[in-house]
Amino acid sequence: MNSPLLEARGLSRHYALPRSARQWLGRRAPRTLRAVDEVDLSVERGRTLGIVGETGSGKSTLGRLLLQLERADAGQVLVDGVPATGPGADAGRRRRRDIQVVLQDPYTSLNPYLTIGSAIEEVLTVGGMTSRDARRERVGELLEQVGFPAEWAERKPGQLSGGGRQRVSIARALAAEPRLIVADEPVSALDVSVQAQVLNLFQRLQRELGLAYVFITHDLAVLERIADEVVVLYLGRVVERGPADKLFAAPKHPYTQALLAAAPSLGRSRSTSSVVAGELPDPASPPPGCTFHTRCPFVMEVCRTTRPRLTTTGEGQQTACHLHADPAPASLPPTDGRYRPAPPEANPTAAP
Ligand code: SF4
DSSP states (O other): OOSOSEEEEEEEEEEEOOOOHHHHHTTOOOOEEEEEEEEEEEEOTTOEEEEEOOTTSSHHHHHHHHTTSSOOSEEEEEETTEESSSTTOHHHHHTGGGEEEEOSOHHHHSOTTSOHHHHHHHHHHHTTOOOHHHHHHHHHHHHHHTTOOGGGGGOOGGGSOHHHHHHHHHHHHHTTOOSEEEEESTTTTSOHHHHHHHHHHHHHHHHHHOOEEEEEESOHHHHHHHOSEEEEEETTEEEEEEEHHHHHHSOOSHHHHHHHHHOSSTTSOOOGGGTSSSOOOOTTSOOSSSTTTTTOTTOOGGGGTOOOOOEEEETTEEEOOGGGOSSOOSSOOOOOSOOOOOOTTTOTTOOO
16 A cells, blocks of 8 residues: 555644734734644654644644544545545544554543553453453553553552653553554653653554654654654744654754754753744734744845745755745855854844
8 A cells, every 4th residue: 555644635724813802893804823734744654753843833733633633624634545534534534543642741641540550441442342351451461561560550640650651641542553643742741861761662662563653842852863754843834844864964944953953962952932033923923925034044035025835955855945945046145054043133033
């Protein structure tokens, strides 16, 4: 079969914001927040796609669309080439079990009053495993798969560390025998040493079970370690994508360069919002032209008026930036390709 395991085509999710009193008086149209806008991506079997961006970039909304927890306003999600939503979606719906989720905070997904064995057993029951003995045996296997002794089935989530609870969340996801796991900031709440252990676990499970992952994070250093392909989101749109090794070796988009400057290596990363110059613009009123132009050190006149389209900038690599347009603008600013915050006069929103 040639189609990707999971594919998104032109996926969009827009929210109408309530009108303010001034808008009512002025009879202005309600504003729209384009949380996800015309996103294409694909995930191959046994591979890891990383999605990175700041808070407000739309990456978690995109994750919910891929999980079909939210309905897209436009575009399609396909599983094995079959639409999971819209006309002809029945076969895709049957495959929903193939895609499971691991969230940042296991507290939200684990009932503190249930033993961890019961939490995992619930998933097996929903999946149709009727024999109680078989369920108990499978719970033990799943716990061992994530590095716990089978006897820990009787423990409650509160008796485990944050990393331990995340392992239980992973075991719970595995109970549905998925082919793909969407992991939304799965290690960002953990200490650095625990992060590494949980990432090792994800990688081992991928080798043993052939799982595919969509890894959503604000931290490129995490993706440097785990991703095969990377998609960079800014204000709901893809600004760069490509094979992880190529993107990390030679990032083309100034925003990707800024994120990389913020995350030199795993364990020394910082919040991207504190190191990319300037604030993220209001997603409900994005700047015209290139939406990154208010923070970009290479901004040109064309950037303020014309939205750049994704163009091929290397083997498998695509970038939405006028610096890499074909043909390139006549007067390119001098650059050695490295991100530096724009000087204040060129970038009025930059932090001092
Ligand atoms: S299009 Fe212009 S403003 Fe946008 S990232 Fe490229 S150079 Fe910067």
